[in-house]
Amino acid sequence: xxxxxxxxxxxxxxxxxxxxxxLVEHYPRLVRIGYLLLPPSPSRARRVFAxxxxxxxxxxxxxxxxxxxxxxxxxxxxxxxTDDADPAYTYVRRQVLRRALAAGRARxxxxxxxRAALPPALPSAWGLRLLPHPGGAGELALERELAALTxxxxxxxxxxxxxxxxxxxxxxxxxxAGVADPHAALTEADGVRAGYALLGSPEFDPCSLQARPxxxxxxxxRARTALAAGAALLVCGALLGLxxxxxxxxxxxxxxxxxxxxxxxxxxxxALRRVPASYWLRSPRTxxxxxxxxxxxxxxxRLLRRALEVWARPGAGVRTSATPGTPTGPPMGxxxxxxxxxxxxxxxxxxxxxxxxxxxxxxxxxxxxxxxxLDFARVDGADEASSGALVVARTGDxxxxxxxxxxxxxxxxxxRAPDRAPRxxxxxxxxxxxxxxxxxxxxxxxxxxxxxxxxGSSVRLVTDLGELAPARLTSGAPGSPHDVTxxxxxxxxxxxxxxxxxxxxxxxxxxxxxxxxxxALPEDGGTAHWLxxxxxxxxxxxxxxxxQFQAPSARPAAPGAVAARAEDAPECGARVPxxxxxxxxxxPGGRWYVLAAGSGQFASLSTSGGVAGTVRGRLLAVPxxxxxxxxxxxxxxxxxxxxxxH
Numbered sequence: 001x002x003x004x005x006x007x008x009x010x011x012x013x014x015x016x017x018x019x020x021x022x023l024v025e026h027y028p029r030l031v032r033i034g035y036l037l038l039p040p041s042p043s044r045a046r047r048v049f050a051x052x053x054x055x056x057x058x059x060x061x062x063x064x065x066x067x068x069x070x071x072x073x074x075x076x077x078x079x080x081x082t083d084d085a086d087p088a089y090t091y092v093r094r095q096v097l098r099r100a101l102a103a104g105r106a107r108x109x110x111x112x113x114x115r116a117a118l119p120p121a122l123p124s125a126w127g128l129r130l131l132p133h134p135g136g137a138g139e140l141a142l143e144r145e146l147a148a149l150t151x152x153x154x155x156x157x158x159x160x161x162x163x164x165x166x167x168x169x170x171x172x173x174x175x176x177a178g179v180a181d182p183h184a185a186l187t188e189a190d191g192v193r194a195g196y197a198l199l200g201s202p203e204f205d206p207c208s209l210q211a212r213p214x215x216x217x218x219x220x221x222r223a224r225t226a227l228a229a230g231a232a233l234l235v236c237g238a239l240l241g242l243x244x245x246x247x248x249x250x251x252x253x254x255x256x257x258x259x260x261x262x263x264x265x266x267x268x269x270x271a272l273r274r275v276p277a278s279y280w281l282r283s284p285r286t287x288x289x290x291x292x293x294x295x296x297x298x299x300x301x302r303l304l305r306r307a308l309e310v311w312a313r314p315g316a317g318v319r320t321s322a323t324p325g326t327p328t329g330p331p332m333g334x335x336x337x338x339x340x341x342x343x344x345x346x347x348x349x350x351x352x353x354x355x356x357x358x359x360x361x362x363x364x365x366x367x368x369x370x371x372x373x374l375d376f377a378r379v380d381g382a383d384e385a386s387s388g389a390l391v392v393a394r395t396g397d398x399x400x401x402x403x404x405x406x407x408x409x410x411x412x413x414x415x416r417a418p419d420r421a422p423r424x425x426x427x428x429x430x431x432x433x434x435x436x437x438x439x440x441x442x443x444x445x446x447x448x449x450x451x452x453x454x455x456g457s458s459v460r461l462v463t464d465l466g467e468l469a470p471a472r473l474t475s476g477a478p479g480s481p482h483d484v485t486x487x488x489x490x491x492x493x494x495x496x497x498x499x500x501x502x503x504x505x506x507x508x509x510x511x512x513x514x515x516x517x518x519x520a521l522p523e524d525g526g527t528a529h530w531l532x533x534x535x536x537x538x539x540x541x542x543x544x545x546x547x548q549f550q551a552p553s554a555r556p557a558a559p560g561a562v563a564a565r566a567e568d569a570p571e572c573g574a575r576v577p578x579x580x581x582x583x584x585x586x587x588p589g590g591r592w593y594v595l596a597a598g599s600g601q602f603a604s605l606s607t608s609g610g611v612a613g614t615v616r617g618r619l620l621a622v623p624x625x626x627x628x629x630x631x632x633x634x635x636x637x638x639x640x641x642x643x644x645x646h
Contacts, residue, residue, distance in 0.1 A: 022088035023055065028207040029162075030055040030096050035132075035206045036158045036199065037100035040147040044131050048206040050103070058095030093163075098177040101151050128211050134320045134328070135203030136505030137466035142194035143203070149192070152185035160189065161196030193443060195502075212316065267312055269304035271334040280405050286384040288338070288352045292405055294430040295341030295348075304340060306372075307349040307360035314374055322376035323467050323507035325539030326356060339402055343393040343432060350390060350402065355380045357390060357468050377468035378507060378538040386509055388453045388460055391468050398435030399464050403427060406455045412436060413461065415448040415473075415497035416557045418490035422452055439464060445498035445559075458483055465504045469538070472510040478534070478577035481512040489513075494557040495550050496533055503535040503544055511535045514572060516579060517597035519619050523587045526552035530597040531560065532572040532579045545569050547581040547645055549595070564645040571645050580605070580644045582632045584624060594630055596620040596644070602634045 023030065035051035146154050152174060159170045167186055174182035202208055265271055280290035297303055312330035314320050322328050331353050338350040338357075342364055351358040357379050362372040379387070384406070392402040403410060410433055411422035426434040439448045450463040450473060461484045462470040474481035475489040484493060496513050503511065517530040529550040536543050544567050550560035563581040570576035582596030594611050598618040606614040611630040613622035624630070632644040 018088040019058075019092055022086055022092050023058065026089050026092070027055060028205070030058070030093060031206045032199075032204060033093065033158060033162065034096050034100050036146065036162070036204055037097065037151065037155055038103060039151065048130055048132065048209065051206045054096050054099050054103075055092075057099060058092045094173065094176055097155055097159075097173065101155060101177055101179065103151075128213070130209040131212055132205055133202040133208060133210055134322060135198075135201045136321055136323060138194065138198050138505040139201050139203035140321070142192075142198045145192045145194055149188060150185070152179045152182070153188035155179070156182070156185040157189040157192055158199065160186075162199040212314075266331045266333050266335070267305070267308045268334070269301045269308065272304065273334055273336040274298070275336065277405070286406065287382045287387045288357065288379060289336065289354070290405075291336075291338050291352070291387075293337045293339070294402070295339045296430075297340045297342065297347060298337065300340065300347075303347055303362075303366075304337070304349060306362070306366075307340075307351070310360060310372055310374055311351070311358055317368070317371040319371060319373045320375075321373075323378055323505070323538070324542060325507055325537070326376045326378040328376050338390070339392060339430070341430065341432075343400055344395050344397070346393060346395075348392055350392065352379070359390075359392070359468055361393070375468055379469050380538065382469075384455075385460060386469070386472055388455065388472075389451065389462060389470055391464065391470065392432055394438075395435070398437050400435055401433045401451065401470070403431040403433065403453065404455065405431070407431070407453045409454045411452040411454075412449050413452050415450050415463075415490075415493050416446065418487065418494040418556065425451065436464070439497075440466070440501055440504055445501070448497035448500065459485075463500065465500065465506070465508050467505060467507065469509070471500075471503075471508045471535075474510060474512045475514070476512065477514055477516075478512070478572055479574040481510075481514075488515075491556060492529065492531060492550075495560050496531065496548065497557075498559050499533060499546055499548075499562075502546070506535070506542060506544070507537045507539055508535045509538045512572075516572075516599045517618065519595065519597050519621070521551065521585070521587070521595070522593055522621050523589050523591070525587050528552065528595070529560075530563075530581070532581075532599075534572040536573075541568060543568060543573070545572050545579075545645065547572075547579060549581075549583045549585070551585065566645055569645065578602070578636075578642075580632065580634050580642065582607075582620070582630075582644055584626075584628065586626075592624050592626050592628075594620070594622045594624045594628070594632075596632050598634050601636050603637045605632070605634045607632050 031051045031054075034054035035047060038047050038050055038054075146157070149157065155174060155177070156170050159165045159173055160167070165173065170186060171182035174185055179185060198204075274293040275290060277292040279292065280286065283290045308331070310318055320328065331351070333353075335351040335353040335358070338352050340349045341347070345364055346361045347364050347366070349360040351360075355378065357377045359375040360372065363370045387404060388407055389401040389403045391399055393400040401410075410425040410427055412425050413422040414420055425436065433451075436451065437449055439450070448463070450461050451470070453460050453462060461473040463473060465471050473484055473493065475484050475492065476482045484490060492513055492515055500511065511533060513531055513533045515529055515531050519528045519530065520526075521528055531548045531550060533546045533548065534543060535545075545565065546562060547564040548560035549563045561583060563583045571579045578599045578601045580596065580598040580602060582594060585593050585595045587593065594607055594613070596605055596607070596619070598605060600618065602618040604614065604616050605618065605620040607620065607622055607630040609631040610628040611622055611624045613620065618634070620632075633641060634644070635641050
């Protein structure tokens with residue numbers, strides 16, 4: 001017997017025309033749901049077509065039934081949501097869910113397989129592989145976690161995260177789709193560490209695709225087998241020959257699409273721009289363009305040619321990643337060679353083309369069966385502060401950096417241990433560091449190792465956020481951030497470091513933490529600190545803002561409470577260097593207060609909506625009841641009124 005919360009809701013009829021309208025209107029979302037729910041497949045292209053087939057077959061059920069039973073809306077959950085407002089959409093989504101779960105069930109011997117287990121006849125494409133756009137390290141981690149789940153758990157995670165359904169609604173949908181134990185599926189989905197926001201990534205969008213050639217080497221082998229069956233196919237087999245010098249079974253690059261002199265010149269290892277070792281000393285610029293060419297394989301023409309060809313035409317065996325907003329196309333001209341050498345078990349090549357840093361890695365023995373990796377990161381507009389290091393290798397033993405020529409020394413500092421002295425980080429003569437632990441590895445946040453780069457008269461702090469270019473960490477007011485120095489700033493970062501997980505694989509250039517207010521707490525509760533942490537990206541858009549309330553704690557590195565967060569908001573930046581936020585705080589004596597703090601531009605603060613209070617100045621503390629959610633706003637010194645960041 002199922003729990004009442006797991007029983008399907010009351011139903012109402014919907015005809016085939018309503019279902020068809022819902023499918024057309026919400027087709028991209030339904031296909032994304034099907035793609036996320038389908039079990040892992042050896043071919044992502046096959047999974048794309050299967051997801052489209054799931055959505056299209058859902059309409060066939062409505063046509064067969066003529067009128068279908070769909071849930072009645074029970075309550076409005078959120079403005080703009082389609083699941084409760086449109087019964088036809090709910091019906092079509094349930095059909096997609098039921099068919100995706102049927103495809104993910106363990107296969108048993110049947111004299112005739114279920115239709116859900118058969119590959120879709122339509123849609124299909126001949127001679128092309130259609131793949132979603134590649135994501136970053138976060139999307140790859142989520143893909144692995146979803147692959148490890150059962151089909152009902154994947155469905156629970158997607159319904160909860162992408163459709164934003166409450167747990168009770170998720171159980172009802174799973175039960176209606178034939179899941180025997182919806183509660184167990186929700187419990188298993190709770191173990192996924194990745195955030196729900198990644199479900200909306202282009203990595204999981206089967207409607208926004210990029211075209212790639214199929215397994216051309218395998219097709220050639222099959223052609224040779226067919227030629228051996230009869231001499232009549234000899235002429236046709238000769239027509240299957242592919243253009244391109246050197247492309248064949250052992251190549252990682254795809255075939256040439258066209259003969260273009262400028263493009264072919266960019267693939268010539270002899271045309272690579274090589275910077276002398278001492279050029280940076282006399283150059284008026286201090287950025288990636290003056291990095292010297294380094295590494296023990298800079299003269300390996302074969303390695304460099306393979307790297308350039310894979311960059312221009314990555315084949316099916318190449319794992320490609322790119323930071324958000326970074327184009328992954330071929331070089332427009334001969335790029336700059338930053339590094340070519342062996343790091344651990346891999347041969348690594350780093351290029352710079354003025355807009356991007358590109359990293360190519362292959363096994364040291366150049367075995368094509370083991371594949372290759374190609375990573376892109378946008379670094380346009382880099383300066384001395386943001387071009388101090390690049391990730392040259394990311395392996396099981398940690399992350400290794402290639403440091404800039406002006407870096408005199410490197411040390412490792414644990415942000416979570418502000419009183420602990422940094423330890424030296426070994427560097428080779430070429431500037432490659434020893435392995436450093438991935439700060440985001442594991443489920444906890446006991447430590448967060450960053451790197452101090454000493455160069456000139458400054459010591460800059462950078463940290464790995466899962467991309468080629470590490471992010472610079474700073475402190476200070478917007479418009480004038482500075483390097484992290486002093487005990488107070490290190491203690492502030494100790495309580496902020498764990499929030500860096502929220503901006504991994506987001507194309508972050510720098511993260512600034514601004515302590516904008518100190519507040520004496522009621523009932524002699526000590527002094528709290530208000531901080532606004534802002535992450536800026538290389539592409540300009542996508543910045544993220546988090547406001548923290550750091551109350552006194554017996555643990556020096558205890559994380560603060562998040563008072564507000566926003567994306568693409570101007571607050572705490574050079575354009576709008578102000579912020580206002582509040583929290584509901586419980587004193588040591590058990591009483592509740594609404595606390596708020598604004599930056600120096602605020603002349604007064606006020607609350608309404610359950611808690612009324614107005615104060616002159618930029619700090620507010622008003623007694624309140626547990627669970628209240630008052631409205632907070634403030635008046636600036638110029639008389640204008642602004643609201644709080646949420």
